Every structure is written in C-alpha cells, then in structure tokens.
Amino acid sequence: MQLEELITRFQQKDTFAFERLHAMYAENICGVINTIVKDDNLAEEICQDVFVKVWSNALSYNSSKGRFFTWIVNIARNAAIDVMRSKNYKNQKKNLPADYFVSILESKLEDEETDVNTKGLHSLVSKLKEKCIQVIELLYFKGYTQKEVSEELDIPIGTVKTRNRSCISQLRENMQL
Amino acid sequence: MNVEEYIESGILELYVAGQLSEDENLKVVKHASLYPDVQKEIEAIEASILVLSKTAAPKVPLDFAKVYDKIKNLNTSKVVPLKESKTNWTSYMGWAASILLIIGGVYLFNQNEKLQSQIEVVENERINLEEQINEAKISLTKSEELLATIRDKNITVIPLGGQEVSPTSYAKVYWNKKEEKLYIDAQGLPEPPDGMVYQVWSLKLNPLTPTSVGLLEDFIEDDNRIFNLTNANTSEAFGITLEPSGGSKFPNLEQLYTLGVVSSS
Numbered sequence: 001m002q003l004e005e006l007i008t009r010f011q012q013k014d015t016f017a018f019e020r021l022h023a024m025y026a027e028n029i030c031g032v033i034n035t036i037v038k039d040d041n042l043a044e045e046i047c048q049d050v051f052v053k054v055w056s057n058a059l060s061y062n063s064s065k066g067r068f069f070t071w072i073v074n075i076a077r078n079a080a081i082d083v084m085r086s087k088n089y090k091n092q093k094k095n096l097p098a099d100y101f102v103s104i105l106e107s108k109l110e111d112e113e114t115d116v117n118t119k120g121l122h123s124l125v126s127k128l129k130e131k132c133i134q135v136i137e138l139l140y141f142k143g144y145t146q147k148e149v150s151e152e153l154d155i156p157i158g159t160v161k162t163r164n165r166s167c168i169s170q171l172r173e174n175m176q177l
Numbered sequence: 178m179n180v181e182e183y184i185e186s187g188i189l190e191l192y193v194a195g196q197l198s199e200d201e202n203l204k205v206v207k208h209a210s211l212y213p214d215v216q217k218e219i220e221a222i223e224a225s226i227l228v229l230s231k232t233a234a235p236k237v238p239l240d241f242a243k244v245y246d247k248i249k250n251l252n253t254s255k256v257v258p259l260k261e262s263k264t265n266w267t268s269y270m271g272w273a274a275s276i277l278l279i280i281g282g283v284y285l286f287n288q289n290e291k292l293q294s295q296i297e298v299v300e301n302e303r304i305n306l307e308e309q310i311n312e313a314k315i316s317l318t319k320s321e322e323l324l325a326t327i328r329d330k331n332i333t334v335i336p337l338g339g340q341e342v343s344p345t346s347y348a349k350v351y352w353n354k355k356e357e358k359l360y361i362d363a364q365g366l367p368e369p370p371d372g373m374v375y376q377v378w379s380l381k382l383n384p385l386t387p388t389s390v391g392l393l394e395d396f397i398e399d400d401n402r403i404f405n406l407t408n409a410n411t412s413e414a415f416g417i418t419l420e421p422s423g424g425s426k427f428p429n430l431e432q433l434y435t436l437g438v439v440s441s442s
Contacts, residue, residue, distance in 0.1 A: 015245065015248070019241050019245070022239075022241045022244060023241065025227075026241070027231045027234040027239060028226075028227050028230040028231050028234070029230075030234050030239055031231050031233035031234035032230050032233070033235075034233045034234065034235050035230075035233045040235035040236050040237050041235070041237060043235040044235045044237045044239060047235075047239065051244040052244060052247045052248055052251065055244075055248045055251070056248075056251065063202065063203065064199040064200075064203050064206075065199070065202065066192060066195050066197065066202045067192070067195075067219070067223060069193075069223060069227070070192075070193060070194070071195075073195065073230075074195055124229075125229070125232055136226075136229065139191075139194045139196065140193075140226050140229075140230070141230065141233075143195070146191070146196060161186075161187040161188075161190075161191065164187060164190050164191070165185070165186075165187030165190050168190050168222055168225055171225045171228075171229065172221060172222075175224075175228060
C-alpha cells in the first residue's frame with residue numbers, strides 16, 4: 001500500500017492503517033524524542049502520547065505541512081521539549097549541550113546485548129564527520145532553523161544549506177556500502 | 178525547470194527537515210508530482226534520516242497495543258452520546274434535590290414552630306402543676322398542723338350545734354387554753370352571702386357577755402375551712418353569727434348560726 005493511501009485511510013480513522021504507520025515510524029519518532037530526553041523509558045512514554053496526539057489531530061495534516069514523517073517529528077519534538085521544561089530541565093533549545101545522538105549510540109554499544117543491527121548503525125554514524133552530525137541533529141531532530149544553526153555552529157547561514165546537502169549525501173553513500 | 182539544479186540546491190533536504198514555509202512545501206509537492214526524480218530524491222533523503230533517527234530509538238519494545246488502548250479510551254470518552262444525557266440527568270437531579278431541600282426546609286421549619294408552641298403549652302402545664310404541688314404541700318402542712326393540734330393533750334374540743342336560723346349548720350372549736358389558740362372547723366357552715374362574714378364570739382354565760390374573737394375571713398377561698406384565731410378569754414361558750422363584712426361590736430343574735438358550751442371539766 002502506498003504511503004499516501006495509508007495516510008488517507010489513517011485520516012478516516014482506520015486503526016489498521018494507523019498501526020502500519022506506527023510500525024513504519026515508531027522507532028524513528030521515539031528515537032528523535034530520545035535525542036532530546038536521553039532516557040529510554042521516558043522517551044517511550046512520551047512517544048505513546050505523541051502517537052495518540054497524531055491520531056487525535058489526524059485531520060490537521062495536509063501536504064502543506066511537509067512530509068508526513070516530518071509532521072510527526074514536529075509534534076514529537078514539541079512534546080519532548082514540553083516534558084523537559086515541565087520537569088524543570090532548563091535546557092531550552094539554545095541551551096541544549098552539544099551532546100549529540102552519537103553519545104546515545106555509544107552508550108548502547110557499551111551494553112553487551114547490543115545487536116548486530118545497532119553496530120551497523122554505529123559504523124554508519126561513526127563514518128560521518130562531526131560537523132555533519134551536528135548539522136543533521138540540529139536541523140532534523142532539535143528543530144533549529146537555519147539561522148539558529150548558523151549561530152550555534154558559528155558558520156555563515158548560506159553554508160548551513162550546502163553543508164546539510166553534502167552531509168546527507170555522505171550519509172546516503174555510507175548506507176549503500 | 179532544471180531538475181538537477183533544483184535537487185542540488187539542497188531545498189529538498191530542508192523540506193524533509195521541515196524548514197520550509199507552507200507555500201514552499203506546496204511548491205515542492207507540486208514539483209515532486211511532476212518530476213519522479215524529485216520524488217525519489219525526497220524519499221531517499223527521508224530514508225537516510227529514518228535510519229539515523231532509528232539509531233537513537235529507546236531500547237524498549239514500542240508496542241502499538243499501548244497506543245491503541247489509549248486511542249480507544251479517547252473514543253469512548255469523546256464519542257459516546259450517553260455522556261450528554263448523563264450531564265442533563267445530573268442537572269435535573271440537582272434541581273430536584275434543591276427543590277426537595279426547600280420543601281424539606283419549610284416542613285422542618287413548620288415542625289419546629291409546632292414543637293415550640295407545644296413546648297410552651299407543656300411549660301405552662303408544668304408551672305400549673307408546680308403551683309398545685311405547692312398548694313398541696315401547703316395544705317398538707319396545714320393538715321399536719323391541724324392534726325397535731327387536735328391530738329394535743331391540752332386541747333379542748335367544743336362542738337357547736339345548729340341554731341334556729343340554720344338548724345343543719347355545725348362547727349367545732351379546738352381550744353388550746355395554754356397557748357390561747359383557737360382553731361375553728363367551719364366545715365358545717367354554709368357559704369356566707371356577699372357582703373357578709375362569719376364572726377366568732379367568746380361567751381360568758383352569767384351574765385351573758387359576748388367578746389369578739391375574730392372573723393372567718395376568705396371563707397369561700399379556704400378549702401380546709403379551718404381558721405386560726407387567738408383567744409385569751411376564759412370562755413364558757415362559743416357562738417358564730419353572720420355579720421356585715423368587717424364584723425360587728427355586738428353579735429346579731431338573730432343571725433346566730435351555731436352555738437356550743439364548753440364542758441366544765
């Protein structure tokens with residue numbers, strides 16, 4: 001079934017379509033939340049509520065909001081930031097330490113039970129240059145605007161767009177190896 | 178449009194990152210629908226981000242069942258129309274309850290008023306009874322005194338018999354010579370007419386000399402009909418006459434009701 005058809009059915013309150021979409025994106029959405037809260041159980045809890053919210057607000061999605069996945073990521077990011085604020089973690093967007101998701105991945109590797117899949121992912125990420133990891137995480141996971149990224153990383157705003165393009169390309173090449 | 182240049186510009190990466198405005202998003206969607214290469218590029222960019230975000234996924238099972246339970250509860254609490262009528266029902270209940278409360282309040286107020294007046298009645302009855310008890314006590318005391326008097330060894334009893342005016346009348350005089358006290362039992366005398374009073378006389382017989390001993394005042398009001406008088410005379414007989422109220426200096430012998438002679442002992 002095509003993604004568009006799934007989304008249409010989901011918007012008609014088809015729980016089977018929703019289950020498919022959940023299967024497609026749950027790990028990714030929960031992962032994005034985890035880059036913010038850095039706590040597996042808390043991330044999973046928030047993630048459930050995010051999907052409930054997605055279900056409740058199904059009809060507010062349309063293609064002007066961008067990709068379906070991007071729309072959910074926005075909801076997830078806001079939910080995660082809300083939780084962090086309510087928990088008196090005073091790390092607003094700007095104050096988030098440069099503690100990138102690589103650290104989450106590395107902490108997972110210390111765990112003996114880590115499966116081959118995660119190790120593969122790690123090698124994928126470890127091949128990325130640090131400046132690429134920074135740009136991708138800020139833009140895609142933390143929701144920074146290009147201007148905010150340029151200020152955070154102290155690079156010209158025009159560079160953000162081109163560096164992002166080259167970094168994504170590099171990531172895609174790594175994936176094909 | 179040069180598709181390659183468009184792809185190389187990096188706008189599609191920003192599109193997937195959600196960095197574009199709604200108008201820009203719609204333009205990208207339009208281009209994607211026109212050029213399959215653009216669509217493919219978007220999907221490839223998204224796929225790489227999906228892989229990357231997956232690396233941070235929490236190491237716990239992400240069960241759809243939990244989400245499904247939550248959205249099911251969401252539906253039952255929002256859609257089921259029973260809830261509407263339930264709130265109406267509770268509001269009716271509220272009104273009914275407040276009306277009942279008012280009725281109950283009025284009823285209780287009336288009951289309270291009734292009880293208050295009943296308490297007043299009972300209180301009055303109680304006061305009356307207390308008075309009666311007091312009167313009875315006083316009467317008892319009098320009777321006890323009387324009994325004690327009669328039983329006194331120093332007492333002389335003089336029965337007074339009815340005379341011409343009122344042959345059925347009688348009275349008794351209890352005379353304590355030592356204490357100079359007289360008790361008149363006037364039980365056998367008729368009630369005196371208005372403006373008249375019985376007067377008790379001490380008599381000396383040779384020659385007949387009457388001396389007033391006193392009046393039987395408040396004859397009607399006194400239930401016992403026992404009257405205390407003092408008598409310092411050496412009486413030989415006692416008589417009771419009917420006189421105008423206030424008494425007379427000399428007895429009206431035509432109105433002599435009872436008469437008795439002290440037996441010489």
